[in-house]
Amino acid sequence: MDRNARARAGGVVDVWAEITGAPEQQQQSTVQPIYQRRRQPSLPTPTDSDHQLRPQHSNHSRVSFAAAADAKRVSWNRSLSTRGRTSIAVAPCVANEPQQKQPRRRGKPPVPKGKIAEHPNFEKEREYFRDVDSFELLEESPSSKHFGTWATGNQTVPDPIPPISSRLEKWLLSKKINFSCGPSSTLSKILETPASMDHIYTDDLDSSIVKTLEKCGPKSLVQVCEDISASYGDQGCEDINASIRKLSLASTTTSHFDRIDPFTALLGICEQSTPLQFLDIFSKYCAPENIAKVGEGTYGEAFRAGNTVCKIVPFDGDFPVNGEVQKKSEELLEEAVLSKALNSLREFEKNDFNACTTFIETIDLKVCQGLYDAALVRTWEKWDEKNGSENDHPKEFPEKQRYLVFVLQHGGKDLESFVLENFDEARSLLVQVTAAMAVAEAAYEFEHRDLHWGNILLSRKDSVTMKFMLEGKQISFRTYGLSVSIIDFTLSRLNTGENILFLDLSQDPYLFKGPKGDKQSETYRKMKEVTEDHWEGSFPRTNVLWLIYLVDILLLKKTYLRSSKNERDMRSLKKRLDKYDSAKEAIFDPFFEDLLVNN
Ligand SMILES: Nc1ncnc2c1ncn2[C@@H]1O[C@H](COP(=O)(O)OP(=O)(O)OP(=O)(O)O)[C@@H](O)[C@H]1O
Numbered sequence: 001m002d003r004n005a006r007a008r009a010g011g012v013v014d015v016w017a018e019i020t021g022a023p024e025q026q027q028q029s030t031v032q033p034i035y036q037r038r039r040q041p042s043l044p045t046p047t048d049s050d051h052q053l054r055p056q057h058s059n060h061s062r063v064s065f066a067a068a069a070d071a072k073r074v075s076w077n078r079s080l081s082t083r084g085r086t087s088i089a090v091a092p093c094v095a096n097e098p099q100q101k102q103p104r105r106r107g108k109p110p111v112p113k114g115k116i117a118e119h120p121n122f123e124k125e126r127e128y129f130r131d132v133d134s135f136e137l138l139e140e141s142p143s144s145k146h147f148g149t150w151a152t153g154n155q156t157v158p159d160p161i162p163p164i165s166s167r168l169e170k171w172l173l174s175k176k177i178n179f180s181c182g183p184s185s186t187l188s189k190i191l192e193t194p195a196s197m198d199h200i201y202t203d204d205l206d207s208s209i210v211k212t213l214e215k216c217g218p219k220s221l222v223q224v225c226e227d228i229s230a231s232y233g234d235q236g237c238e239d240i241n242a243s244i245r246k247l248s249l250a251s252t253t254t255s256h257f258d259r260i261d262p263f264t265a266l267l268g269i270c271e272q273s274t275p276l277q278f279l280d281i282f283s284k285y286c287a288p289e290n291i292a293k294v295g296e297g298t299y300g301e302a303f304r305a306g307n308t309v310c311k312i313v314p315f316d317g318d319f320p321v322n323g324e325v326q327k328k329s330e331e332l333l334e335e336a337v338l339s340k341a342l343n344s345l346r347e348f349e350k351n352d353f354n355a356c357t358t359f360i361e362t363i364d365l366k367v368c369q370g371l372y373d374a375a376l377v378r379t380w381e382k383w384d385e386k387n388g389s390e391n392d393h394p395k396e397f398p399e400k401q402r403y404l405v406f407v408l409q410h411g412g413k414d415l416e417s418f419v420l421e422n423f424d425e426a427r428s429l430l431v432q433v434t435a436a437m438a439v440a441e442a443a444y445e446f447e448h449r450d451l452h453w454g455n456i457l458l459s460r461k462d463s464v465t466m467k468f469m470l471e472g473k474q475i476s477f478r479t480y481g482l483s484v485s486i487i488d489f490t491l492s493r494l495n496t497g498e499n500i501l502f503l504d505l506s507q508d509p510y511l512f513k514g515p516k517g518d519k520q521s522e523t524y525r526k527m528k529e530v531t532e533d534h535w536e537g538s539f540p541r542t543n544v545l546w547l548i549y550l551v552d553i554l555l556l557k558k559t560y561l562r563s564s565k566n567e568r569d570m571r572s573l574k575k576r577l578d579k580y581d582s583a584k585e586a587i588f589d590p591f592f593e594d595l596l597v598n599n
Contacts (some may be wrong), residue, residue, distance in 0.1 A: 109249030134411035183553045262329035263316065266404070267367055269336050278376060280403055282310065288375035293383035295414075296391050297454075297488070298322055303376060304410065308363055311406040312376075314397065322391045332404045334501050336365050338489045339406070341496060345443055348469060352441035355469035360457070360485045361409035368403045411485030412459025415553070420458075420560040424480040426570075429458065430550060431477045431592045432484040435468045437583035440494075442471050445538045449505075449527060450491040451546035452520050454551050457485040465597050470587070476597040493535065506533045519556075523549045542584035547586055548577050 076579040102552065267273065282291055285306035295302040299322070300311040317326045342359040345351065372380075372394035380394055412418070420426055433456065440446035448455075461483040467476040493502040505511055507526070512528050514521020527542045551574045580586045 020087055048175075059465065093345045108241070112369055127583075161445065262333050263402070265330050266333045266336065269333065269340075270365045270404075274366055275402060276366045277370055278312075278368050278373040278403075278405075281364075281366050281368065282373070282375070284407045285310075285407075288373070291375050291379050293376075293379045296383075296389060298324055299327060299378075299393065299490075300406075301394065303379065305407075307410055308408050309408045311408060312368075313404045313406070315399055315404055316402045317398075317400075321397075329402075335489060336404070337496070338492060338494050338501055339365070341442065341444055342446075342489065345439060347394050347567065348467075351443075351469060353469065353472050354439045356436050356439040356467075358432055358466075358468075358484055358486055359440065360411050360487045362406060363409060364405075364407035366407070368405055369378045369401065371399055372397055408487070409485070410456030410459075411487060412483070413457065415453040415456040415458060415558075418458040420554075420558055422480075422561040423563070423566040425482045426554045426558070426560060426562070427595060428478065428482040429456070429484055430547070430554070430573075431595045432466055432479065432482070433486065433550060434547055434583050434587050434589075434592065435466075435470070435475065435477060436484070436486060437547070438587040439468050439470050441540045441543060441582055441584050445493070445495040445540070447493045447538075447540060447542045448486065448489070448491070448546060449493060449503075450488060451486070451543075451550070452523075453488065453550075453557070455488040456550075457487055459483050459485075470584075475587075477592070478597055493538070495538065500536055502536050505535050519549050519552050540584065543578075543583040544577055544580050544586055547583065548574055 140208075237388060267275070279288060282288065282303075282305045285308050290305070292304045293301065294304045294309060297311075300313045302309050303309045304310075311328060313332065314321050315327045316329055316333050320326070339362040343362050345355055345359060346357050346361060348355045377394055380389070383389060384393075416431070420429070433451070437446070437448065460481050462481065463483070464479060464481065465476045466479045466483070467474055469475075491503050491505065493500065495501075505524075512521075512525050514524065516522075523545050526545045527539075530541045530545065531537060531539050551570055555570055555574075574587060575590055576591075577586055580589075
C-alpha cells in the first residue's frame with residue numbers, strides 16, 4: 001500500500017521513519033514529548049466567576065486569562081491583532097495601560113495611506129455562497145490515524161517551572177527515548193548551528209555551568225545541553241533518568257538546567273554570546289542611508305536592507321508594544337527553531353525526499369539590544385508619513401529593549417496588495433502554495449494555521465517552472481513567472497521528529513469570534529472544529545481549509561483577467577477541496593494537472 005493509501009485507510013504514516021529510513025515503530029516513540037509553545041495555564045477560565053488575578057510561574061507580571069479578557073480583549077478586532085501566543089497572559093501593568101493606538105486586525109497587513117480600504121462585501125459573498133455549494137465542514141475528529149502524533153496530548157504541564165527547564169526536560173526525555181531506540185536527532189540537526197559560547201551571557205548561570213560552557217567552544221545548543229548533562233557523569237540512561245528526576249516538578253532544589261534561561265538559549269541559536277547593535281546587522285547588507293521600511297505587522301517592523309528584509313521583533317519587555325504584550329524569549333526560541341526547520345527544506349541537494357523553496361528563507365537570526373538606530377527611525381518616520389503607521393513610534397523603546405531580527409529573503413508584495421494579471425497567475429499561486437504545504441506536511445507534519453492573504457508574498461521572476469520534491473518524487477509546475485513565498489509561522493504547528501511545536505489556540509478564544517461570513521474568521525472557526533480545540537495534534541486538513549480560503553479570496557476579493565469557465569473551474573476545485581484531508585491529497589487534484597511539467 002502506498003503512503004497515501006495507508007493514510008486513507010487509517011494507518012499511521014510515520015514520515016520520520018521514511019525520511020530517516022528507520023523502522024516506523026522505533027521512530028514513533030521519538031515524537032512523544034510535547035514542546036508546547038505556551039504552557040497551559042492553570043488559571044480560571046473566562047467563565048470563572050471570581051475573575052481573580054493569579055500570578056503565573058515566577059513571573060508575577062502574568063495574570064489570569066479571565067482578567068486579561070476583561071481588561072483587554074474587548075472585541076474581535078482587538079483579539080485578531082493578537083497572536084495566540086501572547087493572548088493567554090497579560091501583565092497587570094499592561095492591562096492598566098492606556099492603549100496608544102487602535103491595534104490592527106489580526107493578520108491583516110496595514111492598509112497603506114492613499115489606498116482605499118475595500119470593505120468586505122458580505123452581500124456579494126452571501127450571494128456567491130448561494131450559487132456555489134455552501135462550505136459545510138465535514139465532521140472531523142482526531143482519528144486513530146493521527147494517533148501517532150497525539151502522544152501526550154492530554155498532558156498538561158503543571159504551572160510553576162521556568163519554561164526552559166521544561167524544554168530541557170523534554171529534550172532529556174526524548175534523549176532517553178532515543179537511548180533505547182537509536183539516534184534520531186532531527187531537532188539536534190536543526191539546531192546544529194555552531195554557537196560560540198566562550199563569552200555567553202552568564203548572569204543567570206552558576207560557575208560550574210559557565211565552566212562547562214566555556215569548555216564547549218563552538219557548539220550547538222543541544223551539544224551544550226549534552227555537555228551540561230555529561231558534567232553530572234556518564235551519558236547513560238541512568239544519568240539521564242537522574243537528570244530528569246532533578247528536573248522533577250516536586251523537586252525543591254534548583255537544578256543546573258533550571259538556570260539556563262530561554263534568553264541564553266536564544267542567543268545560542270543565534271550564534272551569539274551577547275546582543276548586537278542594529279547597525280552590526282544592517283551594515284552587512286547595505287549602507288544605513290539605504291535602509292527602507294517596507295512593511296509592518298503587529299509584532300514586527302520590516303525593513304529592506306540590500307536584498308534582504310530584516311524583521312525586527314521586540315521581546316521580553318514588560319510594557320506593551322503596538323497595544324500587545326511583547327513576545328517572550330521562549331516564544332521566539334520556538335519560532336527560531338520553526339524557521340530553521342522550514343529553511344532546511346530549501347536544500348534540494350541534501351533533501352532527496354522533501355524539498356521546496358516556497359517558505360521564506362531565514363538568512364540569519366540575531367538578537368539586538370538598545371535604542372532604535374537613527375537610520376531606522378528616519379525611514380520609519382518616512383513610511384509613517386506616506387502610509388500612516390499603526391505601530392508605536394520606535395523612539396519609545398528604552399535602552400534595555402531586546403529585539404530579535406529575522407534576516408529574511410525579500411519575498412515581494414503580499415497577496416492583498418499584489419495585482420494579479422490573469423487566471424494563469426492565480427492558479428500558479430494556488431499550485432505553489434498547495435505543493436509547498438504538501439511538502440512541509442510530508443516533512444514535518446507542518447500546518448501553517450494562519451495562511452491569510454497578508455502572509456503570502458508574491459513577486460515576478462524569469463523562471464517558468466518551480467520544482468518541488470515530495471516524498472522522493474520531483475515534481476515541477478508552470479509558474480507563469482510568479483514566485484510565491486509563505487511567511488509568518490507564529491501559529492504554525494511543526495513536528496521536528498523529537499518535539500511538536502505548536503501554539504495552543506484554545507487559550508485564545510477570541511480568535512474564533514470574528515464576524516460571521518468573514519472568510520478569515522470562518523477559517524479559524526473551521527480549524528477549531530477540525531482540531532476539536534486540541535492544537536498539538538496533527539490535522540493537515542487545516543492546510544486544506546486555508547486553501548479553500550485562498551480560492552475564495554481569488555474568486556471574491558481579487559480582480560484579474562478571467563473567463564466564466566475559469567471561475568467555474570475554481571469553484572469545482574473548491575468543491576473537491578472540501579473532500580481532501582491534506583494538501584498532499586489536494587496537490588493531485590485535476591485543477592493542477594495542466595500546470596504539471598513533465599520532468
Ligand atoms: N520577507 C519579506 N519580504 C517582503 N516583505 C515582508 C517580508 N516579511 C515581512 N514583510 C512585510 O512586513 C509585513 C509584516 O510581516 P509579518 O506578517 O511577518 O509580521 P507580523 O508582526 O508577524 O504580522 P502579523 O500582524 O500578521 O502578526 C508583511 O505583511 C509584509 O508586508
